[in-house]
Amino acid sequence: MENIAPQLIKVTIDGKEVQVPAGTSILEAARMIGPEVAPPAMCYYKPLKGTGGKCRACLVKVTAGSEKDPRPMPKLVASCITQAQDGMKVENYSSPEVIEARKGVVEFLLINHPLDCPVCDQAGECHLQDFSFEHGTGGTRFEEDRRTFEREDIGDKIQLHMNRCILCYRCVYTADQITNKRVHGVMNRGDHSEISTYISNAIDNDFSGNMIDVCPVGALTDKTYRFKNRVWFSKPVDAHCDCEKCSGKVTLWYRGEEVIRVTARKNQWGEVEEFICNTCRYDRKKTSDWTIEGPMKVARHSVISANKYSNKLVEKPSFALKYAAQNYKEVDDDRPYDKNLSEIKKSEDYKALMAKNEEFFSK
Amino acid sequence: MQLTDRSKKTDKSEMTLLETLYLPEIARGMGITLKHFFMKKPTIRYPEQKRYLGPVFRGHHILKRDEQGRERCTACGLCAVACPAEAISMVAAERVKGEEHLYREEKYAAAYEINMLRCIFCGLCEEACPKEAVYLRHDKFVPVFTSREQVIYGKDQLVEDMNDRYERDAWTKEEMQKLWDKQK
Structure with missing residues (x-):
């Protein structure tokens, strides 16, 4: 055996x-x-x-x-x-x-990315932002025009910004594996590749909303959340409910008393382990629908934790220090230093000074 | 007890004849007074006249428009998150068709409020702004107020007037440095 x-x-x-x-x-x-x-x-x-x-x-x-x-x-x-x-x-x-x-x-990755972070809803929880911030350089050498697309609606709840897409294929695999029949995928080849629904078919699978969470950038975003709030002003809370379709374990994003967004929970690596259904995501936006477990655990260096924790608890992000260390230059201090001051002693100024304070130095 | 070396000793000797005559000394004193009439005044008439505070003075906030008169602010919220006093708040809205001449980006600030009671005029919002929209004017103070409602400045007080655009001698630190160098 x-x-x-x-x-x-x-x-x-x-x-x-x-x-x-x-x-x-x-x-x-x-x-x-x-x-x-x-x-x-x-x-x-x-x-x-x-x-x-x-x-x-x-x-x-x-x-x-x-x-x-x-x-x-x-x-x-x-x-x-x-x-x-x-x-x-x-x-x-x-x-x-x-x-x-x-x-x-x-x-x-940034060649065709529009860098419209101030507008994008993903800003603050965007993997590309984190990635380029920690591993990239400050400037770009790309001078040509970026490719542009019109923004598109995939169903009535998901917005596709093809400009921002980095063609990671995550949403395609989600559609393949979570939903029964795939109605969207990548069309064309090379630089022309784009995520698209076949003949703009609306996605009506119950789990289609998970593409939003799976997308590492702001290419697929929640239309019901569009421009509602910046991520770092909302307060994330873990909650669950009895859902017959999914696990019901979600994160609620609050603005004041109002639930402005429901997402699946992400683990340490920013991956969703348990997908949630569209009913939980779009239709249960009242606190009374949920049992709240407590505040979501946010990495201290994340912008989402901004203004939510006292200063003592906030771990300063390491990239600033890393950047400073990278750009550290030794001070050029190899000038010969003459301890006997022989050169200085030759100067007229020194002699004049000594003559003036003769009494003092003679002691 | 002598505290400093600068105290002047009072001259208590007898007056000379010229000094006892008194009038010449009066004339001398008046002469000094008269001289000051023609000297350059160190003071200015404040509310009418204002001193130049330098290109980097931080006063009243302004939300700039671009050359075509469109609002630059896209309500990204970076000023609000950078603000140490948490004085700024905003509500974003989506630009609809036909509003392209009003707002530069597809998202704009439907409401933008600065609480001037909280604001400490540190200029971090100006530094955080990726769209070069919010600036602190170098030529205008936030005026005195009499009630709390007056202190929360909305878009009506903050957005730039196209007929009276805000210009500054230096917009960046580098430009300012050049300006200082020139003045030297």
Whole structure:
């Protein structure tokens, strides 16, 4: 009989060792160690099968392929779709090559992104914002026109801003796997690719609203929430209800006493584990519909926590310090310093000073 | 007890003949007074005349319009989140067709309020604004008020008047630096 116990393999990421079951991707192994070594991911989404390998945000350097074949991999590999091998050594944040490559990835992702964050409803919880902020450079070298599309309605509750789309395919996989029949996908190829509904079919599946949560940028947004409030002014609260269609575990976003938005709960990596139905999302916007569990756990450095916690609790974001450290320049202080002041003693000023205070110095 | 070296010793010696005559000294004193009539005055007539406070003085807020008269503010809320006194609040609205000449972006501030009682004129809103919409005027103070209702400034008091546009000698720190260098 075959041994069905999972075979454990040893992977080293940024010098930290972890034991994972065989078949785990490098990215998943890194996430097991913790957020300090986990590569960022724009397209990979654990609950959706088949995602990953599109955005190249999670590129890592493999310095030793495996125990049996310790040669390094010739190129940087996408950690979300590369399986970890026994004895593999991976460099993520410790490799300057990876950090440099990620700057390039940010630049590519932002080539056609309109940077209309002040208008976009996703601002504040946008993965692309976080990604470019932490891994990108400040400027752009792109001078050509960005591609533009008209904004489109997918059903009466979802708004598609194709301009903002980074073609991560997450929503397509959601439609494929959560809904029974897919009515939207990616049309055309290359630079012309766009997310579209086939013949503008409205999505009337009960779980179609989850595309909003799954979208890492502001391409798919909730029409009922459109321009209602900025994310950081609303107060997120975990709540649940008895729903016959879904788990009923959601986050309510309050403005004062009013629920302005209902979303699914996201985990540490910004992924929704339990999808919620459209009834919960769009139709239950009264506090009386829900049992409130307590405030949502927000990362302290997130803008969502702005003005909600006392100063002592707020952990200052590390990128400012990182940026300062990057741009730190040693002060040029190799000027010869003559302790005997021989040069100064030659000057007329010094002599005059000494003559003036002769009494004092003679003591 | 002598506190400073600057105190003048009173001259208590006998007056000379010229001094006892008294009138010449009066004339000398009047001369000094008369001289001051023709000297440059260090004071100004304040409410009518105003001193230039420099290009970076931070006073009354203004919501700028662009060259075509459209409001620049897109109600992104960055000024409000940057505000240490939490003086700013706003409500966003979507621009509808036919309003393109009023608002520059597809979203605009339907209401924009600054509580001048809370405002500390630190200028962080100006610094946070990604659309170069909110500025603190260098030429205008927030006037005195007599009731609390007057202190909450709405869009009617904040948005720039196209007939009386707000111009500044220097909009950025770099421009200001050049200006200072020129004055030196």
